[in-house]
Amino acid sequence: MSAETMDRSDPLTGGQRGPTPAPGLVLVFAAGKPAAVPLALDGAEVEIGRDHPIFAAHPDTRVSRRNSLVRFDGRRFMVIDLGSRNGTFADGAELPPDTAREAARVIRVGDSLLVPIRDVRPMQRLGVRVAGDRIEGPSLQHALEAAAQAARLGKTLHITGESGAGKEGLARAFHACGPASGGPFQAVNCATIPEGVAERLLFGTKRGAYSGAEADAQGYMEAAHGGTLFLDEVAELSPAVQAKLLRVLETGEVLPLGASKPRRIELRFCSATHRDLRAHVAAGTLREDLYFRIATPRVIAPPLRERPEEIPWLLQAEAERTARGLALHVSLVEACLLRAWPGNVRELLAEARSAAQSAHAAGSARVERTHLSSTAGSAFAPPGGAAAVKKPSEPTRAHLVSALKRAEGNVSAAARELGAHRTQLRRWLARHGLDARAYAPQGRRTRGKGD
Structure with missing residues (x-):
């Protein structure tokens, strides 16, 4: 690459x-x-x-x-x-x-x-690196290098991060930098698998295993043989399927539905969630033994709000994909830098595409702020138009510590970075046993609560 x-x-x-x-x-x-x-x-x-x-x-x-x-x-x-x-x-x-x-x-x-x-x-x-269709600022480059290091040293990786932040890109980096890079990369979003069919889709089926099974069917795991299997939202799998997944990871053998003998497979395994895996274990949606098998090493996909230097490059790439020669106006880029983008890169690209199409349809040579939807990159409001802020998803303890360090213990500044109200941030800090004052410079640690 x-x-x-x-x-x-x-x-x-x-x-x-x-x-x-x-x-x-x-x-x-x-x-x-x-x-x-x-x-x-x-x-x-x-x-x-x-x-x-x-x-x-x-x-x-x-x-x-x-x-x-x-x-x-x-x-x-x-x-x-x-x-x-x-x-x-x-x-x-x-x-x-x-x-x-x-x-x-x-x-x-x-x-x-x-x-x-x-x-x-x-x-x-x-700097900012352009790698094919991907734009990589320093934060993302560090995450990609961590994924590459995990690939060189082991066979598993877990990725956390908000929706749209680029977890699959990190999984692909894990695949590309390991010894199985020449094999297949099989990506599966467990949240989209219909209830009741996960077992046969993942592990495959033997002819006659159930009514309508007229031939052997290969599962995602066998399809990934010699390469990498990426399970996004892995905690969405049922406990029974999780138990079978754990056995495959520990033995290297997969037993298709209806089969009497397991088949040997060799694969590297990458999983992801948009929440902390420990929260899934505490909620009873993830088996504890599977957690200990897949939770480490772990890489965090940084949210777009921590990668503002990438935004102009992403906007330009999307404008050029829409119409060659279509330029960006400073008002559009400024507006995008000021918005929260709860959907991260996925949302930014979709809204940039829409704005570029609007500009092109109007015969404009450049995309301006007026071409951008007024709701693009903003928090959601409830039905009926009442003004309200979308409750932000709870960040991990590592994200909280990172924000507090950058804000030097200032709760208001950390809350702004995380797109949350100070009161909400204090609740998160209390839940994780964190004291904002511990991250303030020595001279400020005895003054108030870090506001």
């Missing part, structure tokens, strides 16, 4: 290579095209303007010579407009001159977009 790394460059302001995070910005969109240029803040602030080196390879004539000042105070990125000709926007809102405002998601100067990030070192090292 060939891969091209886009804008993989050395830090523009001198790099911090030690363990201390390097807060900074990433230029993700400039003058109509995606970018991936990291900029570490020098002395906790940086002045953005047309002559800054960050625009050397991505010139934007709508950026003023002295456009904006960005500061990081240890907790937040604060932005000040320096009297620019076309203004400065923080999270979609235009700033009055000489007034500092927080930017949590995106900063717009001219026709360019910069994403504030607490540690730009991964972007400095890895």
Whole structure:
């Protein structure tokens, strides 16, 4: 698999290579095209303007010579407009001159977009990689490498992550990097298997096993012989089928329905759920013995909200698939960077396709925010149109710890990142025995509850 790394460059302001995070910005969109240029803040602030080196390879004539000042105070990125000709926007809102405002998601100067990030070192090292049809930012690259390492060291992998975040892509990486890469890759979504037929679909059937079984039928497991079997939503299988699956994984033998002798198979096994497997065990939907067989090693598919640098590239790829030469307007990319995308990459691509089709049908040469559905990437509301926020799915303990670390124990900031209300986040923290104050800098640990 060939891969091209886009804008993989050395830090523009001198790099911090030690363990201390390097807060900074990433230029993700400039003058109509995606970018991936990291900029570490020098002395906790940086002045953005047309002559800054960050625009050397991505010139934007709508950026003023002295456009904006960005500061990081240890907790937040604060932005000040320096009297620019076309203004400065923080999270979609235009700033009055000489007034500092927080930017949590995106900063717009001219026709360019910069994403504030607490540690730009991964972007400095890895950039954004285009690998075939897949766009890979640093978080996704780390997850793919973890899947590849699991393939080199063992025969099983479990993947967790939200719906649409790319779990099958990680499973395919596990397959491609292992010794069985030349064999078949058999992907099965257990949640879509009709009740009562999972056993024969997975393990196959012998002729005469039941009324209508007029010939031997190969199951998914035999179809994966010599390769990799990927079972998505594995906990949706019934306990009886789980027991039979466990036996196959432990013995390497599959017994088709109605057969008297097992058949020997050789395969690698990858499973996935959109919830933590331990929650399935606690709920009684997953056998404990199967859990201990498949739960480790584990890789997390990072949600799209943790991969904002990928969004412009994903949008461009979908626009080009819809109509060659169709360009992106900064308003569309900014809107997409500001939305939660509960359906992750799957939802973004579907909505981008719809917006591109609307633009093309209207005869527009570029896709703008007006072509994007007003509900795209937003939380769901109940029937009747009453305003409400979709209850977010509960993150894993690892996700919670990650968010708290990035927010340095600030509950409000962590809640924003996770797309949840502070009250909901506190419930999750209590359920997992986590104290937000433990992740705050030493000087703030005794003050309040991390707000």
